[in-house]
Amino acid sequence: MNVIGIDLGGSFVKIGILNNTELSGETEIQVEDNQSWNTLAAEIETEINTLVRKTGINQVDGIGLAFPGQVDSVNMRVLRTTKYLDAPSFDFPGWAERNWASPMVIENDARLACIGEWQFGSGDGSKNMLMVTLGTGIGSGVIMDNKIVYGRNFRAGNLIGHTILDYTAEPCQCGNKGCAESLASSWSLDQIIRKDPDYRGSKYAKSGNVDFKSVFNDYRNGKAIAERSVDYCLEIWSAAITNLVHDFDPELVVLGGGVMKSADIIMPQIEKKVLQRSWSTADEVSFRAAKLGNQASLWGSLYLLEEKQRSEACN
Amino acid sequence: MNVIGIDLGGSFVKIGILNNTELSGETEIQVEDNQSWNTLAAEIETEINTLVRKTGINQVDGIGLAFPGQVDSVNMRVLRTTKYLDAPSFDFPGWAERNWASPMVIENDARLACIGEWQFGSGDGSKNMLMVTLGTGIGSGVIMDNKIVYGRNFRAGNLIGHTILDYTAEPCQCGNKGCAESLASSWSLDQIIRKDPDYRGSKYAKSGNVDFKSVFNDYRNGKAIAERSVDYCLEIWSAAITNLVHDFDPELVVLGGGVMKSADIIMPQIEKKVLQRSWSTADEVSFRAAKLGNQASLWGSLYLLEEKQRSEACN
Numbered sequence: 001m002n003v004i005g006i007d008l009g010g011s012f013v014k015i016g017i018l019n020n021t022e023l024s025g026e027t028e029i030q031v032e033d034n035q036s037w038n039t040l041a042a043e044i045e046t047e048i049n050t051l052v053r054k055t056g057i058n059q060v061d062g063i064g065l066a067f068p069g070q071v072d073s074v075n076m077r078v079l080r081t082t083k084y085l086d087a088p089s090f091d092f093p094g095w096a097e098r099n100w101a102s103p104m105v106i107e108n109d110a111r112l113a114c115i116g117e118w119q120f121g122s123g124d125g126s127k128n129m130l131m132v133t134l135g136t137g138i139g140s141g142v143i144m145d146n147k148i149v150y151g152r153n154f155r156a157g158n159l160i161g162h163t164i165l166d167y168t169a170e171p172c173q174c175g176n177k178g179c180a181e182s183l184a185s186s187w188s189l190d191q192i193i194r195k196d197p198d199y200r201g202s203k204y205a206k207s208g209n210v211d212f213k214s215v216f217n218d219y220r221n222g223k224a225i226a227e228r229s230v231d232y233c234l235e236i237w238s239a240a241i242t243n244l245v246h247d248f249d250p251e252l253v254v255l256g257g258g259v260m261k262s263a264d265i266i267m268p269q270i271e272k273k274v275l276q277r278s279w280s281t282a283d284e285v286s287f288r289a290a291k292l293g294n295q296a297s298l299w300g301s302l303y304l305l306e307e308k309q310r311s312e313a314c315n
Numbered sequence: 316m317n318v319i320g321i322d323l324g325g326s327f328v329k330i331g332i333l334n335n336t337e338l339s340g341e342t343e344i345q346v347e348d349n350q351s352w353n354t355l356a357a358e359i360e361t362e363i364n365t366l367v368r369k370t371g372i373n374q375v376d377g378i379g380l381a382f383p384g385q386v387d388s389v390n391m392r393v394l395r396t397t398k399y400l401d402a403p404s405f406d407f408p409g410w411a412e413r414n415w416a417s418p419m420v421i422e423n424d425a426r427l428a429c430i431g432e433w434q435f436g437s438g439d440g441s442k443n444m445l446m447v448t449l450g451t452g453i454g455s456g457v458i459m460d461n462k463i464v465y466g467r468n469f470r471a472g473n474l475i476g477h478t479i480l481d482y483t484a485e486p487c488q489c490g491n492k493g494c495a496e497s498l499a500s501s502w503s504l505d506q507i508i509r510k511d512p513d514y515r516g517s518k519y520a521k522s523g524n525v526d527f528k529s530v531f532n533d534y535r536n537g538k539a540i541a542e543r544s545v546d547y548c549l550e551i552w553s554a555a556i557t558n559l560v561h562d563f564d565p566e567l568v569v570l571g572g573g574v575m576k577s578a579d580i581i582m583p584q585i586e587k588k589v590l591q592r593s594w595s596t597a598d599e600v601s602f603r604a605a606k607l608g609n610q611a612s613l614w615g616s617l618y619l620l621e622e623k624q625r626s627e628a629c630n
Binding site: 127128144145149150151152153154155156157159162163164165166167168174175176177235236239242243244246247248249250251276277278279280284285 | 442443459460464465466467468469470471472477478480481482483489490491550551554557559561563564565566591592593594599600
């Protein structure tokens with residue numbers, strides 16, 4: 001099966017081809033702020049066609065799209081989004097059929113990464129799994145009893161970023177107060193650093209720029225401002241994961257996302273803190289780093305397309 | 316089908332008989348602090364036998380037990396409990412077989428109440444439902460896609476009382492910090508009242524006693540200390556329910572438990588606050604008061620026993 005995966009991020013679109021479970025090509029497109037989906041779709045078509053030619057595959061058997069928003073993956077529609085605002089009216093299956101005569105799946109990006117890790121990455125064999133993606137925001141996906149968790153409106157298991165950890169705190173971008181990602185994520189890191197007593201005179205104040213890469217670097221070099229900020233984030237992430245561990249009671253928690261480039265610091269701390277906070281014991285829940293990096297959603301698409309084929313063969 | 320339900324509370328055991336979906340008898344036993352399960356079981360046997368004689372039913376078709384702790388409802392064992400500490404080594408099915416030649420089901424009390432409301436109470440027809448029990452602690456149970464949610468260790472959907480709402484707050488009885496029920500439940504109400512600026516000189520300070528019944532009464536009479544305390548509790552309960560609504564994405568939230576005697580005050584406030592905080596809209600999620608009161612778990616037992624019969628008939 002030849003599968004093309006499209007991973008829509010905030011700044012880049014990543015496109016990859018799996019040719020019978022071998023990654024046979026990949027490319028990326030830079031995205032402008034406030035890009036429309038329709039404009040981007042045309043660029044993606046060109047990139048995919050070039051990639052298909054280059055890799056010499058004869059036919060596209062399926063297209064998978066990881067979308068950063070709320071997705072109805074049964075009716076293949078975007079339900080709610082703060083990016084690509086024209087996506088909800090777009091006919092995704094029609095687009096795939098017209099361009100590549102192939103079926104399409106579309107899924108929330110964090111949930112699709114979870115599905116990929118569950119089937120082909122760190123999740124192997126687990127029946128109850130939670131994946132958390134620490135990146136620009138904080139995303140999650142959940143598997144219970146060998147099934148993907150969706151809920152009534154396709155949001156279940158997806159909203160770890162908006163679990164309330166401090167019910168009186170400042171409003172999040174979503175309107176709620178004290179959400180996990182408003183307290184500690186790439187988009188809120190700047191505020192964390194600004195509140196630090198060493199902020200004035202720090203390199204962050206001078207450059208006006210702050211990201212997790214440099215904060216974790218400074219943490220490794222023993223800078224106090226970075227130590228306090230990282231410790232604070234680990235506290236928030238652990239509390240958020242505890243809330244989901246309590247709700248879904250998984251046997252496995254997989255951590256992924258860009259921030260996990262510092263997995264050596266993050267993994268042992270989060271494991272320790274979640275085990276301290278939650279009712280689950282070390283015998284009951286394991287913690288692993290994600291294996292598939294930013295190809296997790298491509299592998300998730302492979303699984304969903306195979307499932308689609310199986311269910312159509314049975315009907 | 317004649318079903319006997321045993322609802323183990325902290326201060327009382329309630330026993331009821333459903334005779335072909337008619338409540339045909341009920342009784343209760345007072346429980347001492349630190350009561351052992353084995354001693355209580357002997358009392359329960361006597362009470363059930365008396366009740367059976369009185370109601371004139373010929374045979375007991377099933378026994379259901381609502382237990383206030385973590386229960387393996389497949390292997391019929393108590394896994395973890397802070398009351399009735401000898402219960403984990405007790406053979407429940409053997410007990411029911413020996414005494415009444417009947418099958419038995421055992422389930423966490425909040426989950427069993429949820430099952431009862433789902434099948435016979437306020438849940439009718441909903442496929443994705445969350446029930447919250449506001450009582451001594453705060454309990455919950457969840458139905459997703461027409462199935463009872465269990466997780467790996469039978470804790471899934473059960474721990475709304477321990478969702479973290481204030482990650483830096485004082486430790487809960489469970490060891491975690493800032494759990495919902497450590498912030499606002501019957502057992503933490505005393506602390507809420509004590510922190511109030513009007514506490515000194517209040518009737519609560521004089522009597523040394525405080526419970527939700529008197530606090531809600533004083534709220535109705537416009538007492539400021541009661542208004543602040545109730546408002547605070549509604550804020551906490553709404554934040555806790557928001558966390559579970561985010562995780563499980565239900566179409567229906569049912570509220571039950573002793574505190575719901577003041578449902579007229581609680582329901583509209585919680586509905587308003589959860590809709591403000593959560594991503595779910597009024598079109599997506601409804602809020603209802605529980606219908607079955609403290610008989611919810613008896614009806615839940617009926618459902619589980621019927622399911623057991625159905626599944627055995629199919630194997």
